[in-house]
Amino acid sequence: MTSRxxxxxxxxxxxxxxxxxxxxxxxxxAVRGQHxxxxxxxxxxxxxxxxxxxxxxxxxxxxxxxxxxxxPVIAFGAGSSLEGHTNAPFGGIxxxxxxxxxxxxxxxxxxxxxxxxxxxRKRLNEHLRDSGLFFPIDPGADATLGGMASTRASGxxxxxxxxxxxxxxxxxxxxxxxxxxxxxxxxxxxxxxYDLTRLFVGSEGTLGIITEMxxxxxxxxEAVSGGVCVFPTVEAACSASxxxxxxxxxxxxMELADATQVRAINLYSKLALQETPALFxxxxxxxxxxxxxxxxxxxIAEEFGGGPFEWATRAEERTRLWQARHDAFWSALALRPGGxxxxxxxxxxxxxxxxxxxxxxxxxxATGLVxxxxxxxxxxxxxxxxxxDPSDKAEKAAVEGFLDRLVERxxxxxxxxxxxxxxxxxxxxxxxxEHGEGAVAAMRAVKLALDPLGIMNPGKVLPS
Amino acid sequence: MTSRxxxxxxxxxxxxxxxxxxxxxxxxxAVRGQHxxxxxxxxxxxxxxxxxxxxxxxxxxxxxxxxxxxxPVIAFGAGSSLEGHTNAPFGGIxxxxxxxxxxxxxxxxxxxxxxxxxxxRKRLNEHLRDSGLFFPIDPGADATLGGMASTRASGxxxxxxxxxxxxxxxxxxxxxxxxxxxxxxxxxxxxxxYDLTRLFVGSEGTLGIITEMxxxxxxxxEAVSGGVCVFPTVEAACSASxxxxxxxxxxxxMELADATQVRAINLYSKLALQETPALFxxxxxxxxxxxxxxxxxxxIAEEFGGGPFEWATRAEERTRLWQARHDAFWSALALRPGGxxxxxxxxxxxxxxxxxxxxxxxxxxATGLVxxxxxxxxxxxxxxxxxxDPSDKAEKAAVEGFLDRLVERxxxxxxxxxxxxxxxxxxxxxxxxEHGEGAVAAMRAVKLALDPLGIMNPGKVLPS
Numbered sequence: 001m002t003s004r005x006x007x008x009x010x011x012x013x014x015x016x017x018x019x020x021x022x023x024x025x026x027x028x029x030a031v032r033g034q035h036x037x038x039x040x041x042x043x044x045x046x047x048x049x050x051x052x053x054x055x056x057x058x059x060x061x062x063x064x065x066x067x068x069x070x071x072p073v074i075a076f077g078a079g080s081s082l083e084g085h086t087n088a089p090f091g092g093i094x095x096x097x098x099x100x101x102x103x104x105x106x107x108x109x110x111x112x113x114x115x116x117x118x119x120x121r122k123r124l125n126e127h128l129r130d131s132g133l134f135f136p137i138d139p140g141a142d143a144t145l146g147g148m149a150s151t152r153a154s155g156x157x158x159x160x161x162x163x164x165x166x167x168x169x170x171x172x173x174x175x176x177x178x179x180x181x182x183x184x185x186x187x188x189x190x191x192x193x194y195d196l197t198r199l200f201v202g203s204e205g206t207l208g209i210i211t212e213m214x215x216x217x218x219x220x221x222e223a224v225s226g227g228v229c230v231f232p233t234v235e236a237a238c239s240a241s242x243x244x245x246x247x248x249x250x251x252x253x254m255e256l257a258d259a260t261q262v263r264a265i266n267l268y269s270k271l272a273l274q275e276t277p278a279l280f281x282x283x284x285x286x287x288x289x290x291x292x293x294x295x296x297x298x299x300i301a302e303e304f305g306g307g308p309f310e311w312a313t314r315a316e317e318r319t320r321l322w323q324a325r326h327d328a329f330w331s332a333l334a335l336r337p338g339g340x341x342x343x344x345x346x347x348x349x350x351x352x353x354x355x356x357x358x359x360x361x362x363x364x365x366a367t368g369l370v371x372x373x374x375x376x377x378x379x380x381x382x383x384x385x386x387x388x389d390p391s392d393k394a395e396k397a398a399v400e401g402f403l404d405r406l407v408e409r410x411x412x413x414x415x416x417x418x419x420x421x422x423x424x425x426x427x428x429x430x431x432x433x434e435h436g437e438g439a440v441a442a443m444r445a446v447k448l449a450l451d452p453l454g455i456m457n458p459g460k461v462l463p464s
Numbered sequence: 465m466t467s468r469x470x471x472x473x474x475x476x477x478x479x480x481x482x483x484x485x486x487x488x489x490x491x492x493x494a495v496r497g498q499h500x501x502x503x504x505x506x507x508x509x510x511x512x513x514x515x516x517x518x519x520x521x522x523x524x525x526x527x528x529x530x531x532x533x534x535x536p537v538i539a540f541g542a543g544s545s546l547e548g549h550t551n552a553p554f555g556g557i558x559x560x561x562x563x564x565x566x567x568x569x570x571x572x573x574x575x576x577x578x579x580x581x582x583x584x585r586k587r588l589n590e591h592l593r594d595s596g597l598f599f600p601i602d603p604g605a606d607a608t609l610g611g612m613a614s615t616r617a618s619g620x621x622x623x624x625x626x627x628x629x630x631x632x633x634x635x636x637x638x639x640x641x642x643x644x645x646x647x648x649x650x651x652x653x654x655x656x657x658y659d660l661t662r663l664f665v666g667s668e669g670t671l672g673i674i675t676e677m678x679x680x681x682x683x684x685x686e687a688v689s690g691g692v693c694v695f696p697t698v699e700a701a702c703s704a705s706x707x708x709x710x711x712x713x714x715x716x717x718m719e720l721a722d723a724t725q726v727r728a729i730n731l732y733s734k735l736a737l738q739e740t741p742a743l744f745x746x747x748x749x750x751x752x753x754x755x756x757x758x759x760x761x762x763x764i765a766e767e768f769g770g771g772p773f774e775w776a777t778r779a780e781e782r783t784r785l786w787q788a789r790h791d792a793f794w795s796a797l798a799l800r801p802g803g804x805x806x807x808x809x810x811x812x813x814x815x816x817x818x819x820x821x822x823x824x825x826x827x828x829x830a831t832g833l834v835x836x837x838x839x840x841x842x843x844x845x846x847x848x849x850x851x852x853d854p855s856d857k858a859e860k861a862a863v864e865g866f867l868d869r870l871v872e873r874x875x876x877x878x879x880x881x882x883x884x885x886x887x888x889x890x891x892x893x894x895x896x897x898e899h900g901e902g903a904v905a906a907m908r909a910v911k912l913a914l915d916p917l918g919i920m921n922p923g924k925v926l927p928s
Contacts, residue, residue, distance in 0.1 A: 107813065107815065108710070109706055109710070109813075109814065109815035110813040110814055110815045110844075111709065111710070111814075112813070132710070151655055152653075152654075152655040152659070153655070154653060158653060162630070163653050165659065165662070166626070166630060175902070175906065179902045179905075180902065181899075181900060181902040181903040181906055182899070182900060182903060183899075183903060185875075185878055185879055185880050185898070186813045186878040186879070187811040187812055187813060187843075187844055187845075187874075187878070187879045187880040187883065188811070188813075188814065188843045188844055188845075189616075189618060189622060189627050189629075189811055189843050189845060189880075189883050189884065190616075190811060190880035190882065190883060191615055191616040191617070191666055191880075191882045191883060191884050191885060191886040191887070192880045192881050192882050192886075192887055192891070192894075192895070192898055192899070193666070193887055193895055193898075193899060193904075193907055193925055193926075194663060194666065194667055194671075194907045194910060194911075194925070195616070195629065195659075195662045195663060195665065195666050196903060196906060196907065198629070198659045198662035198663070199658060199659060199662070199663055199910075201659065202655055202657070202658065202659050203658055207658075218712075219709075219710055219711065219712040221712055222711075222712060242573055245575065245683075246572070246573070246575070246596070246683055247683065247686075248682075248683040248685055248686060248748075248749070248750075250714070284712075285712070285714075286712075286756060286760075288752065288756055289753055289756065292750060292752055292753065296750075347651040347652070347653055347654060348651055349571065349573075349574040349576070349650045349651060349652070350573065350574050350575075350652065351571065351573035351574045379651075379652045379653050380574075380651055380652055381651075381652075381653060410651075411649075414649055414650040414651070415649055415650070415651045416649050416651040416653075416654035416655075416656045417656050418654065418655045418656050419651065419653050419654060419655060420653065420655050421655060422655040422656075423655070423656055423657055427656070430656075431656070431657055434649070434656055434657075435645075435646070435647075435656070435657060435660075436645060436646060438639070438643045438644065438645040439645040439646060439647060439660060440657075441643075442639065442645055442660060442914060443657055443658045443660065445913040445914060446658060446663075446910055446913055446914070447658075448913065449909040449910055449912065449913035450906060450909060450910070461657055461658070462657075
């Protein structure tokens with residue numbers, strides 16, 4: 001359905017856009033290249049032009065023009081997605097939304113805010129700091145909120161605060177026709193009709209472009225405590241995590257790093273952690289509450305042979321620890337200087353997590369890969385960061401085989417091919433296996449209903 | 465698009481169904497009447513026949529047969545919906561799912577379970593009791609889980625545990641074509657494609673029929689405390705609630721009853737509460753945690769002139785209190801013996817709740833209605849239970865006017881026409897006003913894509 005537009009069509013569109021947007025329409029090789037896929041080993045496929053949008057109306061007029069000429073449209077934020085989400089396999093116009101990064105309103109009493117999609121999570125939280133509120137979703141990268149909604153991102157806080165699906169109240173979306181709609185309201189819940197908000201969250205820009213977002217905020221906890229607890233095995237760490245959740249301890253963050261990842265963190269972040277499986281933990285609540293939570297977790301950890309539980313009592317110490325955790329991607333690279341990193345994720349029911357991680361470690365060893373593992377253990381979601389030499393064809397092929405086995409393992413355990421990275425280009429081949437022909441056909445029907453011309457981020461999510 | 469099937473078509477379908485389902489196909493007036501709308505004043509519209517299904521495959525074969533003959537299909541659970549959701553304005557086949565009420569699996573380690581849609585919330589929790597887990601969503605009625613998913617129901621626990629949208633992990637759905645699909649997995653989160661689960665949750669049986677559900681469970685809290693706190697005004701009660709949420713107190717339940725509702729509860733449930741606005745509260749956590757939460761809430765209440773905070777220390781006392789709250793619908797009837805009750809709901813940003821409730825009380829007084837108010841104040845969601853004489857045409861007209869003004873007031877405050885009851889037949893007239901033409905057109909496109917023949921619960925959700 002989707003095809004690459006002719007050079008004449010592109011020239012015509014670019015000319016038309018320049019009339020209204022002037023030098024915010026860019027066709028230089030460099031800028032187009034920056035807007036193709038970046039953080040992965042997926043081959044970059046540049047768009048024909050990049051436009052830097054400044055308003056919902058402007059996005060709508062670009063989309064209308066593209067619809068008139070059946071030209072692909074790709075939305076772009078921080079470019080930190082991991083599965084080739086922003087590639088332009090059919091060319092077309094990339095709409096860069098980083099110029100739309102304003103906080104439009106903070107409603108402190110309602111614990112919500114309204115933002116433009118180009119703001120990054122760190123900037124949003126800097127803006128919110130004085131309000132006593134924060135936005136909890138924290139993928140590794142400093143992604144834009146629009147991109148985070150589009151990939152249904154989560155991060156280390158999801159076990160307590162949920163994912164983007166739980167923290168987006170409403171969206172303004174430019175549909176593939178160029179029409180502007182609003183999904184949802186500022187009410188905290190609604191039963192009024194189909195849940196369009198959740199339909200667009202996670203649709204990776206294939207159903208429309210998010211141009212405004214109403215987000216749920218949370219009170220900055222009165223007290224935070226956290227630290228690192230080592231375990232003899234991955235199984236012990238996972239069992240302790242499950243026990244903690246079952247006991248109702250409202251853990252805010254509970255992150256597994258395997259021994260290889262701990263070594264990487266020590267190398268990159270200059271820490272001196274014991275190089276065995278470890279849990280990075282954080283508790284939020286009142287002063288007495290976090291103390292009680294920490295103590296109860298310590299007891300549970302001990303039951304499973306874990307500990308000692310080393311507390312980071314000072315805020316700076318904690319920040320350093322979590323920065324180290326967030327830098328997992330970069331630290332993995334430190335294990336193989338000159339290598340390229342490929343980060344992938346799967347998610348399984350938490351009871352299967354230990355088994356899945358251990359089988360994956362064995363696969364890594366058998367395949368001969370350098371690939372530390374970090375996991376959001378409270379959700380059953382883990383990442384494998386493979387450091388490879390992308391010019392080595394045999395190694396690339398071995399990695400491809402490993403990735404297939406990883407997903408098959410997760411699916412066989414009742415899990416999903418991706419917990420938070422999204423499908424993009426590379427994982428669409430697993431969609432039918434995961435969801436079945438019928439469910440994928442239902443997704444296709446929805447896509448066709450909203451984007452009959454197939455212009456919205458073509459080549460993503462749904463298998464071709 | 466949808467039309468009423470001819471008597472010949474119905475006779476043919478019924479004959480065909482009887483071949484396979486025997487006396488589980490019922491066409492008696494009485495049974496058809498029981499399966500039309502029940503708990504509201506919406507005029508009952510009976511289906512042509514009711515079938516009592518026993519399996520997903522059976523539901524699929526009924527739907528396929530109906531699709532072949534373009535006959536409407538209406539799914540039916542407890543019949544406790546409030547907006548005419550189960551009416552059959554075009555006749556057709558009602559599929560009663562109460563025979564599909566099994567708990568298929570409880571995965572205690574994963575905090576999830578798999579159930580059939582006909583199980584009611586109380587039966588599910590009885591089944592779960594020994595596992596130490598519970599399912600938190602509790603609409604007033606003992607609804608079926610399938611119905612609760614279909615209306616995106618919530619209840620008194622939503623402020624802490626979310627709504628059905630947050631607690632359904634995966635569904636098995638029979639599509640309007642009769643095809644069986646599975647949405648989601650047992651993984652606690654996923655970024656793999658469009659969120660079909662959330663698309664079916666809240667779609668009120670208009671996109672397909674839910675025949676199996678994977679639900680999130682929660683640990684029964686170690687300690688529960690709760691009680692009633694009176695306030696001089698609705699504003700004071702709402703302000704205290706907002707302050708508690710902002711302070712990060714993880715309130716499990718926080719329910720507002722206005723003075724009229726407290727009087728109704730006293731009458732019906734034989735309590736002796738002070739007849740002023742009151743908050744019913746409950747805290748979940750560790751023993752020390754709930755004590756701290758309660759104490760902090762008491763301090764906040766005092767700041768806003770509330771109190772004393774009367775603690776129900778014994779479990780039986782608490783149960784009695786919450787049963788009284790859940791019986792709000794029935795207690796409202798006690799205010800006007802012989803009257804009929806109509807329960808409606810709206811939801812607004814919590815900062816506007818007090819204003820909306822007070823304006824609604826003034827409207828009730830000016831219109832001369834008997835109509836107590838109860839509210840899930842942590843969500844900004846409140847109910848008006850109007851007790852009327854449905855044979856009095858003038859009163860009915862006055863109520864219709866009141867309902868329109870109630871929704872308009874909520875929408876003007878950035879809210880929604882329904883927080884948890886759903887749209888059904890009666891509220892579809894507000895859909896365009898709430899969502900705009902474009903968003904409703906997008907919903908229609910999705911409906912048409914999945915149900916091109918318009919056979920699934922026609923006349924609901926979308927305005928005709």
